[in-house]
Amino acid sequence: MTRTEIKSLLQTDPQEQDVLVKGWVRTFRANRFIALNDGSTLNNLQVVVDFEQYDESLLRRITTSAALSVRGKLVPSQGSGQAVEVLAEEIEVLGDADPAVYPIQPKKHSLEFLREKAHLRMRTNTFGAVFRVRHALAFAIHQYFHDRGFFYLHTPIITGSDAEGAGEMFRVSTLPMGDPPRTEAGEIDWKEDFFGKETNLTVSGQLEAEVGAMSLGKVYTFGPTFRAENSNTTRHLAEFWMIEPEMAFYDIHDNMDLAEDFLREIIRFALTHCPDDLQYLHDRIAQEEKNLPQAQRRPMPLLDTLQFILDNGFARITYTEAIERLQRSKPYKKGKFQYPVEWGRDLQSEHERYLVEKDFQTPVIVTGYPKDIKAFYMKLNDDNKTVAAMDILFPGIGEVVGGSQREERLDVLQARMAEMEVPEHDLWWYLELRKFGTAPHAGFGLGFERIIQFVTGMTNIRDVIAFPRFPKSAEF
């Protein structure tokens, strides 16, 4: 007899058919009712046990998180909490879970506690929901790009250029750490290393994605990204997943249009494919916030926030306009901002939050940043002062997308690299893209975990990746 998944059984018309289910016990109530979950859905299947027909020794092994195989009949439920249930005829305990030491109880646990039990937390409703939504978003991303003629490009994890300028990198080396080969000058001789040069884990696939775009037209990457920053915040990881589309013949406006449409469509996908999980997360947050003062609650419940994104356009302003708006703002005039607001300085978290959460109350796309605070590869605007960069800011999590039109003019790019002291020799291939058939092109990077945070309402990024990597932590 073949097993049926619980998601499918819950949608089946119950006609006393024989079924086989397998899953993990969530609760065992009244020595009669097993709430069984197999991960296929948030919802549990109720298995009804006639305890007089089973050995006491078997019933005692039906404990929270024990793995069971149950054969029985699918019938309409007599109780009011569920439509169908299975009358058990044969129960096998596939794996015991000793309740004296099993740490996850059928009650509310703190997310901090569950973070320390990363190998078991996916068995909870909350993390089950988060990871099903995570899958849906990943799938939606591939589908979105595939449907629009993009090619999925796998860019390298190990990279030889340290010129990307996106932060501290993790070194990749097979040299003996205690006694590495030295040059005559006494420095570590990287020529002796595995790749014959210094290599690191990638901090971005963008430069390689540009190669793809300038050949295949439209590509995207979706892979792990590594930053060795000593960041300890609710929105940074040392290992995270990033999506980086790159398009030939797109300018900054095409880029913005794509990014906005893309974000809206993947959120729409999650809403249509994960209604149960999102409703659960919505209710959970609402419950959680009941005890908080108004000021600490979300401005809008989770599902309303997501719907709002679908129904409303993102605001679009230039960096210069953003500075002007901030300088006219109440918190600025009252001296509430901790950091100065003046043209040429980067926007701080407090400024971004004001724009997104107070001023516009929608996602905001900011363009035209001063060239001095942005990367060397961004296209220099005609004013010679700003670059064609765009950041998309979301309520609660800040920057979700960072992108730009790329500098396609060889001489301008070289001048910018010289200005910012980016060595040309590591990026000779990148420069040749501008030598042979250069053309306007653009792209952006989306932090995958950040968009999952936004969609699930999880406030700590460590709770939307299965095995988070952050300073002093690689336990699982």
Place this chain on the structure above:
RNA sequence: UCCUCAGUAGCUCAGUUGGUUAGAGCGGGUGACUGUUAAUCACUAGGUCGUAGGUUCGAGUCCUACCUGAGGAGCCA
């Protein structure tokens, strides 16, 4: 890395201006009950109060350092 807050039973937490034997709910064990929805009832075990020093007649409570966690900042996606 910086700032702020926290660390008491397996989990979530209470513990008064420093004062005798540190409590509750859940979870565990034993028993009862049985169409439940985080089932219910009775009994019961369980704590070097994060660690190390210090102040004091006396420290869970005050002080110092360290460790761990959380929130915020910087860096960014």
